[in-house]
Amino acid sequence: MHRLYKRYGIASALGLVILAVTFFLPVADGAEYPAKTIQIINPFPPGATTDLIARLLTDKLSSLLGQAVVVVNKTGGGGAVGIRAVKDAPADGYTVLVVPPPFALIPLARKGIGYAVSDFTPINFTGNNPAVMVVKSDAPWQTLEQFVADAKKNPGKFTFGTPGTGTSGHFGLELFKMETGTDLIHVPMGGEAPVAAAILGGNIHTSIIALGTVRAHLEAGTLRALAVTAKKRSRAFPDIPTVVEKGYPSIDVSPWFIFLVRANTPPAIVDKLAKAFKEVVGDKDIAAKIEKAGVTVENGGPDEAAKFLAQEHKKWSEVARVAKIGQ
Amino acid sequence: MSTLAQLGLGFSVALEPANLLFCFIGVFVGTFIGVLPGLGPIAAIALLLPLTFKMAPATAIIMLAGIYYGAMYGGSTTAILVNIPGEAASVVTCLDGYQMARQGRAGPALGIAALGSFIAGTFGVVGLMFFAPVLGAAALRFGPPEYFALTFLGLTLVSYLSRGSVLKALLMAIFGLLLGTIGMDPISGEERFTYGSLTLGDGLGLVPVAMGMFGIAEVLENLAKALRGEVYEKKIKGLLPNRKDWKESFWPIVRGSVVGFFIGILPGPSGAMSSFTSYAMEKRLSRHPEKFGTGAIEGVAGPESANNAATAGAFIPLLSLGIPANIVMALFVGALMIHGIQPGPLFIRNYPELFWGVVASMYVGNALLLVLNLPLIGIWVRVLKIPYAILYPLIFLFCLIGVYSLNNNVVEIFIMVIFGVIGLVLRRTGFEGAPFLLALVLGPMMESSLRQSLLISRGSFSIFFGRPVSAVLMVLGLAFLGTSLIPAFKRKREKLAAEIGD
Numbered sequence: 001m002h003r004l005y006k007r008y009g010i011a012s013a014l015g016l017v018i019l020a021v022t023f024f025l026p027v028a029d030g031a032e033y034p035a036k037t038i039q040i041i042n043p044f045p046p047g048a049t050t051d052l053i054a055r056l057l058t059d060k061l062s063s064l065l066g067q068a069v070v071v072v073n074k075t076g077g078g079g080a081v082g083i084r085a086v087k088d089a090p091a092d093g094y095t096v097l098v099v100p101p102p103f104a105l106i107p108l109a110r111k112g113i114g115y116a117v118s119d120f121t122p123i124n125f126t127g128n129n130p131a132v133m134v135v136k137s138d139a140p141w142q143t144l145e146q147f148v149a150d151a152k153k154n155p156g157k158f159t160f161g162t163p164g165t166g167t168s169g170h171f172g173l174e175l176f177k178m179e180t181g182t183d184l185i186h187v188p189m190g191g192e193a194p195v196a197a198a199i200l201g202g203n204i205h206t207s208i209i210a211l212g213t214v215r216a217h218l219e220a221g222t223l224r225a226l227a228v229t230a231k232k233r234s235r236a237f238p239d240i241p242t243v244v245e246k247g248y249p250s251i252d253v254s255p256w257f258i259f260l261v262r263a264n265t266p267p268a269i270v271d272k273l274a275k276a277f278k279e280v281v282g283d284k285d286i287a288a289k290i291e292k293a294g295v296t297v298e299n300g301g302p303d304e305a306a307k308f309l310a311q312e313h314k315k316w317s318e319v320a321r322v323a324k325i326g327q
Numbered sequence: 328m329s330t331l332a333q334l335g336l337g338f339s340v341a342l343e344p345a346n347l348l349f350c351f352i353g354v355f356v357g358t359f360i361g362v363l364p365g366l367g368p369i370a371a372i373a374l375l376l377p378l379t380f381k382m383a384p385a386t387a388i389i390m391l392a393g394i395y396y397g398a399m400y401g402g403s404t405t406a407i408l409v410n411i412p413g414e415a416a417s418v419v420t421c422l423d424g425y426q427m428a429r430q431g432r433a434g435p436a437l438g439i440a441a442l443g444s445f446i447a448g449t450f451g452v453v454g455l456m457f458f459a460p461v462l463g464a465a466a467l468r469f470g471p472p473e474y475f476a477l478t479f480l481g482l483t484l485v486s487y488l489s490r491g492s493v494l495k496a497l498l499m500a501i502f503g504l505l506l507g508t509i510g511m512d513p514i515s516g517e518e519r520f521t522y523g524s525l526t527l528g529d530g531l532g533l534v535p536v537a538m539g540m541f542g543i544a545e546v547l548e549n550l551a552k553a554l555r556g557e558v559y560e561k562k563i564k565g566l567l568p569n570r571k572d573w574k575e576s577f578w579p580i581v582r583g584s585v586v587g588f589f590i591g592i593l594p595g596p597s598g599a600m601s602s603f604t605s606y607a608m609e610k611r612l613s614r615h616p617e618k619f620g621t622g623a624i625e626g627v628a629g630p631e632s633a634n635n636a637a638t639a640g641a642f643i644p645l646l647s648l649g650i651p652a653n654i655v656m657a658l659f660v661g662a663l664m665i666h667g668i669q670p671g672p673l674f675i676r677n678y679p680e681l682f683w684g685v686v687a688s689m690y691v692g693n694a695l696l697l698v699l700n701l702p703l704i705g706i707w708v709r710v711l712k713i714p715y716a717i718l719y720p721l722i723f724l725f726c727l728i729g730v731y732s733l734n735n736n737v738v739e740i741f742i743m744v745i746f747g748v749i750g751l752v753l754r755r756t757g758f759e760g761a762p763f764l765l766a767l768v769l770g771p772m773m774e775s776s777l778r779q780s781l782l783i784s785r786g787s788f789s790i791f792f793g794r795p796v797s798a799v800l801m802v803l804g805l806a807f808l809g810t811s812l813i814p815a816f817k818r819k820r821e822k823l824a825a826e827i828g829d
Contacts (some may be wrong), residue, residue, distance in 0.1 A: 046373035047657025052665070055377045073373065076735045077525030078511065084525065109516065114525075159783055165516030187782045188514050190775055193657070194594065197650050203470030203783065212664070216649040216671020289380065293665040 033093055033269050034067040040096045040259070042073050042084025043103075050213060052293050053126055053257050054098045060280045065272075071098075080106055080113050083235040087115045087207045091262040091268035096123070100255050104312050108320040109166030117313055120260040123268055124277035125300030125308055128256040130211045130230040131172070132240060135221045136199055139206075144226040144246050147206070148180045153243040155183035159204040163294070164188045166325060169195070171316055172253035176325035179248045191231070199223065204250045209256055211236070213219025222283060236294075250315070258305055259293065274302050330456065337683030340385055349382070349390040354692045357397020358699055364405045364413040364542065365534060365729020368398040371657045384666040385681050387689040391662060393668050395655050396638045396689065398450060400696050401430050403440040403631050404707055407433060411542030415533040415730070416598035416634040417800030418764050419488070419606040421541050423619060430622050432559035433708050435568040439576050439624055440631040441700040442568070447584035447632035448693040450638025454588045455646075456686050459675065463647025466592045470781060472790045476800035477593070478769045481600060487607035488761040490620040493811070496762040499753075503763040505825070506531055507770025514778045521526070523673050526738035528769060533745040533764070535730050540760040541746025542726050559711050566704055567727035568670040572624050579609050579629035587633030591640020593651040599768045601637040602630035603761075616642070634641060639689065645670055646682060 034145075038061075040054050053072045061069040074082035079102050089095035097120065106113055133144065141147040152160050160176075162169030165188050173186055187194045187204050192213050198204045200222060208229050217223040218237060225240045228250050233242055233326060243251040261270060280286060281299040290297050300308065320326055340346060359373045372391050379387035399416070406417040407424035420440070426438040454462075469477075482500065485547045489496035509520045510530030521527040549558050586608065587601040588612065609629040610619045620625050644650045649671035651657040663670055668678060710718070730743045750760055784790035792798045 045654050045657075046369060046376070047654045049661075049663060052372070052376075052661040056380065056665070057375075059377060073375075074736065074738050075529075075648050076738075077528040080528070081525045081736060110518075165512075165514065185785070187779055187784055188516075188775075189779065190513060192651075195649070197467060197594065197644070198470060200648065200650075201467035211800070212481050216669040216673065219669070220672035222672055253693055289665050293661070293664045319397075 001203050003294075032064050033272060036094060037068045037070060038065065038094050038096060040069060040071045040098055041082050041086050042071055042098050043075060043079040043085075044073070045075050047139050047140060048100075049255070049293055049295060050100045050257055053290055053295065056278070056286055056289050057277070057280050060283060060286060061276055064276045066281060077113075078106065078110075078164075079090060080105070080115070082109070084114050086260075087262060091265040093261055093265050093273055094253050095261070096273070097258065097260045099169075099258055101312070103167045103258070104309065105166060105168060105171055105316055109326040110281055111136050111326055117309060119263050121256055121265060121302065122260045122276045122305035122309060123302055124259040124281060125211060125298050125305035126259065126277075126281055127295045127297040127299070130228050130232075130234050130254050130296045131151070131207060131236075132211050132214065132218070132225040132234075133176075133208045133227050134199060134214055134218075135194050135206050136202055137222050138202075138223050140222065142224075142228065144243075148182060151180070151182040151184060152298055152320050156185060158206065160184040161189045161198050161204040161207040163191050163195060168253065169208065171319050171323075171325070174234055174250075174325065175251055175319050176208065176248075177321065178230040178239065178322055179251050195225075201281070208253055210294070212321050215294060216320060235296075237284075252306050256298075256308070256312075258309065260305075271301060281314060317324075333457045333679060333683045334456065334687060336658050337685075337687030337689075338807075339688035340680050340684030341389065345383075346386050346389050346688060347691065349386050350393050350688050350692050351695055353390040353393020354397035354696050354699065356496050357394040358401040358696065358703075360394070361398035361401020361413060363729055364411045364725055366732050367414055367534075368395045369646035369654050369658070370732055371398075371426060376658060376662060379662050380665050384663060384678075385684040386544035386670055386683070387662050387666075388659060388685050389692075391659060391694045392642075392654065392685060392689065396635065396692065397639050397696055400444050400700055402634070403444075403627075404437065405542075407436045407627070408707060409542065409718075410545040410708055411722065411726060412534075412537045414598065415537055415596060415764070415768060416602050416637075418537050418541065418599065418761060418828070419602045419630045420627055422488075422606070422761060423621070423623050425545075426620065426622035427624065427627065428711065429559050431562050431564045431686065431710060432622065434563060434566035434704055435572050435624065436705045438567045438701070439572060439628045441697060441704070443576065443580045443583065443628045443632040444635040445693050446580050447587060447636040447697075448639065449544055449690065450584040451588050451591070451636040452686055452689040452693070453725060454582065454636075455639050455642055459647045462643050462786050466594075467645050467648070468796055469593055470794075471776040472794055472797040473594075474595075474802065475773060475780055476791060476797040476809075478506045478773035478776065480800050480804035480807065481604070481769050482766065482773070483804050483811065484603060484607035485762045485765060486811040487610045488603070488765060489758065489759045490617075491757055491759065495758050499758055499760070499763040500766040503766025504770040507767050512618060513775035514782070524738065525757075526742075527734055531742065531767065532733065532739055533768060535739040535765060536731055536746045537764055538671060538726050538730055539743040539746030539765065540750035540753075542722065543743060543765065544750030544754060544760075546722055547747060548749045549715070550719065558715065563601070563708055566702075566708065568624070575624050579605070579625040580632045582608060582612075583629040583632030584636040586746075587636030588640045590633070591637030592643045594644060596768050597637045597641060597652065599764075600636045603632040603765050603768070605629040605633035629647055646674055647672065648672065665724075675808075685776075807819075 035324045042051050058069045063259050073086050086097040160173050195207050228240050228242045345611045355703045360366045402413045403420045405411040406414050406420040410421050412418045412427040424436045485500040486493045511528050583605040590601040591597045597675045609625045644652050645656045780790050
């Protein structure tokens with residue numbers, strides 16, 4: 001028996017040595033980017049629109065860049081684990097981050113979370129997903145005006161569901177309250193799907209929710225949309241008025257999707273990545289698939305993305321200050 | 328069109344050569360990721376999702392669904408063989424399944440798990456076929472108050488999950504509820520007991536904790552025994568369940584299928600809840616409850632059937648309402664959306680060939696799984712013949728890889744190992760892991776639904792008794808609580824009385 005243990009001992013020691021050597025082998029340096037697999041880190045679990053967009057792009061990105069591009073879901077901490085992992089990765093363009101709005105909201109809602117929006121350089125503003133304010137089909141309100149008037153008459157009576165405190169839904173609620181002067185009860189439901197289910201079941205009154213999530217219910221008439229919370233009407237639902245038309249132009253809470261790399265990544269690499277993303281997102285076939293997922297394709301380059309992120313940051317910082325989120 | 332004619336349409340879709348092939352690929356992949364502890368259907372489906380962009384929508388869903396229910400088949404394998412629950416739903420399978428394996432009855436345990444899964448899976452598909460629209464609407468009636476009442480009822484099952492003292496089981500449940508509060512407060516978003524750890528912000532992961540408390544603790548415990556070579560009975564007694572096994576398992580399978588299907592319809596950790604419920608129910612109905620935990624085949628047959636029926640149930644909110652009950656269902660939404668198909672109230676009417684094709688493929692897939700899994704039993708049983716010096720390091724290694732593959736997060740490996748040590752200490756002191764795990768599953772749901780309900784009712788507790796469904800569940804829960812506690816107290820009183828009498 002002792003001999004047996006010894007033999008395995010030697011074998012496993014040998015294995016460890018081989019493992020260690022391969023691990024520390026020098027990787028080819030950045031002259032010929034990309035020289036190895038590029039990871040797209042999605043800080044949220046698979047299944048959401050962010051994930052879908054990233055996975056739609058990988059195939060064509062791989063063939064354009066000549067290296068494998070893979071999506072890795074690095075979840076935890078409400079998204080902070082994955083975002084921080086990209087911040088801590090080397091600034092060599094091999095770790096790309098894909099994010100929806102919580103990326104800009106987490107640092108506002110949770111102090112000391114360990115990253116700032118400025119720690120990253122955007123490479124592509126892929127698109128946004130219009131959101132709608134919905135009520136159940138048998139609710140008494142036909143229009144946004146009716147709901148706002150009723151809510152003003154009955155402060156603290158109507159419930160508004162969000163995926164959670166500090167999420168984009170919560171920021172949207174606070175913005176809505178600020179702009180309309182209403183007082184609604186915030187009910188955090190733990191996700192977008194539970195919010196939709198709770199409205200359908202008549203357990204909560206309303207919410208602002210991604211159009212993609214409730215699309216089938218608007219078509220079936222089980223939910224009614226009071227307004228699109230975006231600048232333009234939706235192509236799929238041209239009859240739903242926008243908040244701009246209703247006189248609340250700043251309640252723009254459309255979720256968006258942006259790809260970024262670490263700040264201080266060499267400009268040549270940022271440029272190469274940005275060009276590749278622009279071409280892939282601009283591909284007719286891929287763009288059509290993204291639109292089918294309910295997303296309006298923007299395909300903005302690094303400058304447009306940076307400008308847009310700065311605007312978003314300003315807007316939500318103000319909401320956080322007034323609504324005392326994260327204070 | 329009648330249901331049968333539509334099913335005929337479904338089979339014509341499911342039996343197309345391409346669909347049949349991808350159905351097989353799906354259940355094959357599913358079986359294997361199910362067997363590997365930790366590695367679950369989410370990672371596999373996410374990985375294969377881009378592949379489906381080029382397929383016809385029916386083919387895509389047929390394959391992805393195959394992975395999902397296939398994984399549930401495989402999930403029981405490591406639970407039975409080496410006491411590692413590959414997912415939270417297999418925790419209760421460990422209780423009796425592993426004891427059977429130690430007695431040389433791994434074959435019948437695996438066999439009844441596979442056959443029970445087949446029967447339950449088929450039952451679930453029948454349920455899906457006939458009742459999808461009706462049950463979808465019923466699921467919507469479950470708001471926060473109903474969820475609270477349901478979790479309350481679930482917690483009263485705790486006393487059935489242990490072999491030893493009710494008091495110890497209750498203590499473990501309280502321990503589970505307490506640890507369930509770790510992480511972000513579901514309402515205010517503030518961090519509780521995370522000590523700056525981002526991973527703990529999401530709460531303790533069920534799978535790392537379950538794998539630690541059962542798998543790692545078992546490995547540690549057996550290190551001592553293994554040197555003396557006494558972990559498993561060496562003689563293998565039969566590869567398939569015998570007649571007596573069948574007789575004992577028949578009703579548990581039937582009951583497990585029904586309970587699992589209905590619990591599966593509700594969003595949340597339905598797989599785990601369904602298997603816990605089935606186990607508790609079998610133990611309560613059994614004429615020899617004392618045998619549970621020592622290798623009773625009913626304790627494997629019921630829960631394993633329940634979690635397979637639950638996977639079919641989970642399709643109902645997705646296909647009839649477009650509301651994904653879990654991450655796997657959310658992935659299905661993505662796979663359909665790429666083809667411009669939005670699951671929702673009109674889905675079955677607008678895409679009959681898709682709905683019926685997927686339903687029919689589940690019949691085919693379940694049959695394929697049975698054919699695939701029965702011969703594998705002979706191979707799995709031989710795993711136990713591997714010398715401990717090799718088997719245990721391998722188990723440990725697979726646990727490490729599996730738990731990392733969940734979220735690609737190293738911290739969860741530490742969580743698993745820490746709970747391995749905690750599990751060992753608890754075992755040595757006569758505490759059991761199952762009540763703890765049930766509480767950890769239910770706790771966070773219970774807390775958020777309680778607080779959501781009170782937000783909606785503006786602080787009034789009458790919301791739990793004013794709504795019919797939640798009122799019934801609350802009353803049932805209180806009744807169960809009474810009947811499980813009173814005997815314990817009574818026994819104590821009798822004992823006390825006897826002592827005084829002496």
